Amino acid sequence: MPAINHPTISSNEIVRPTLVEVDLNRLAENFKAIREHVSPSKVMPILKANAYGHGLVRTAQLMESLRADYIGVAVLEEGILLRQNGIRMPILILGGILGNQVPGFLKHDLSITASSIDKLCQVDEIAAQLGVKAKVHLKIDTGMERIGVHYYNAESFLESALKCKSVIIEGIYSHFANADLTDLGDARKQLERFHEVLCFFEKHSLPPPPMRHMANSPAILQLPEAYFDIVRPGILLYGVYPSAQIAHTIRVRPALSWKSRVVYFKVILPGHSVGYGS
Numbered sequence: 001m002p003a004i005n006h007p008t009i010s011s012n013e014i015v016r017p018t019l020v021e022v023d024l025n026r027l028a029e030n031f032k033a034i035r036e037h038v039s040p041s042k043v044m045p046i047l048k049a050n051a052y053g054h055g056l057v058r059t060a061q062l063m064e065s066l067r068a069d070y071i072g073v074a075v076l077e078e079g080i081l082l083r084q085n086g087i088r089m090p091i092l093i094l095g096g097i098l099g100n101q102v103p104g105f106l107k108h109d110l111s112i113t114a115s116s117i118d119k120l121c122q123v124d125e126i127a128a129q130l131g132v133k134a135k136v137h138l139k140i141d142t143g144m145e146r147i148g149v150h151y152y153n154a155e156s157f158l159e160s161a162l163k164c165k166s167v168i169i170e171g172i173y174s175h176f177a178n179a180d181l182t183d184l185g186d187a188r189k190q191l192e193r194f195h196e197v198l199c200f201f202e203k204h205s206l207p208p209p210p211m212r213h214m215a216n217s218p219a220i221l222q223l224p225e226a227y228f229d230i231v232r233p234g235i236l237l238y239g240v241y242p243s244a245q246i247a248h249t250i251r252v253r254p255a256l257s258w259k260s261r262v263v264y265f266k267v268i269l270p271g272h273s274v275g276y277g278s
Contacts, residue, residue, distance in 0.1 A: 173212065
């Protein structure tokens with residue numbers, strides 16, 4: 001297929017009447033406010049979905065300049081794009097994986113979410129074949145009911161992880177389903193389950209993985225006991241509170257704004273329809 005040649009457009013030309021403007025200074029202020037609030041815990045900004053529409057690469061460059069500890073994205077392609085654009089900081093892919101993707105993770109030094117014993121063993125086998133070590137975070141399902149090993153099956157999962165010779169267990173994590181509510185009963189139950197899973201390491205006289213993490217944006221605001229080693233701010237990083245009723249314990253401001261110019265004005269007579277089917 002021939003390459004597509006796009007016209008060169010000067011920065012002075014307004015291509016469309018509507019645009020999105022991202023205030024990088026405000027984004028930096030939000031990050032700093034979160035980091036200060038959760039200290040000494042570290043911060044993993046979540047940049048999935050094109051950094052929530054704010055621009056994946058530019059946001060990652062900003063986070064790297066601010067010395068964020070880690071970056072979290074959803075899929076392999078996002079991680080590869082960041083590596084191709086010079087981002088060298090650690091990157092965790094939060095989503096599920098396919099076996100044929102594992103070499104891509106290893107090639108680009110991306111950390112893998114292992115969400116089952118089978119996936120973990122598959123990663124270990126492929127890494128061994130390639131003669132490298134795979135960086136892995138173990139995903140525990142404490143109530144979200146998406147990817148991850150159920151907390152009540154976690155012991156066999158962790159035992160399997162200890163047997164893997166070509167895997168480095170960088171972290172273990174879970175995710176809150178509804179920490180944005182005023183009633184935090186369910187969230188606290190999830191947190192309790194995660195603590196129970198972590199008892200495995202003490203029980204076997206082993207140090208826990210260096211990165212234990214569970215706190216998303218609402219938990220950062222409402223559940224400081226869930227900070228562990230590192231927190232994962234998503235929507236909060238971009239200046240949006242997760243829900244109307246949530247406590248605003250950190251001051252953030254929206255970094256994104258929509259701007260538009262009126263392109264046409266028209267008076268329509270009463271009773272007239274507009275557009276198709278009129």
